[in-house]
Amino acid sequence: MSIKFENVGIAVRDLEAAIAFFTDLGLSVLGRDTVSGEWADTAVGLDGNHARIAMLQTPDGYARLELFEYIHPEAIETEPTRPHAIGMHRVAFSVDDIDESLEIAARHGCHPLRGVATYGDAYKLAYVRGPSGIIVMLAEDLKKR
Numbered sequence: 001m002s003i004k005f006e007n008v009g010i011a012v013r014d015l016e017a018a019i020a021f022f023t024d025l026g027l028s029v030l031g032r033d034t035v036s037g038e039w040a041d042t043a044v045g046l047d048g049n050h051a052r053i054a055m056l057q058t059p060d061g062y063a064r065l066e067l068f069e070y071i072h073p074e075a076i077e078t079e080p081t082r083p084h085a086i087g088m089h090r091v092a093f094s095v096d097d098i099d100e101s102l103e104i105a106a107r108h109g110c111h112p113l114r115g116v117a118t119y120g121d122a123y124k125l126a127y128v129r130g131p132s133g134i135i136v137m138l139a140e141d142l143k144k145r
Helices: 015-024 038-044 098-107
Strands: 008-011 028-036 050-057 064-072 091-095 117-119 123-129 135-141
Touching: 015 028, 015 050, 015 064, 015 098, 028 064, 091 098, 098 123, 098 135
Parallel strands: 008 064, 091 135
Antiparallel strands: 028 050, 050 064, 117 123, 123 135
16 A cells, blocks of 8 residues: 655635735645535535635645635634644745745744744744644754854
């Protein structure tokens, strides 16, 4: 049996704002759609499932992020994920310049949870509270300089 990583899916409050955030960081939109119907209900396990979706991809073509905004049923607001919460934790990206990436995030009102940390001589990294409360880890590889 073979297995291949496909994508990470994240429900968002505002699809356009989330797309703007991630495309400004460097991802590109592969496609958009509105999904509903019996197949969507069955796949997701939610009756009346109706959502607007967008598939984004990293510049290297390796990773994809599927963002979806529910039209029906109404999305359920939850408390933002905490770094130590069980379950979906964060989405992480390698960036060439963490300072530039944090400036881009700040233009979207998204800021580090605490600050920028340096892990030995290997990485500078920060956890950012992104759109819809998503935790986004940005990491700059210091050995690539």
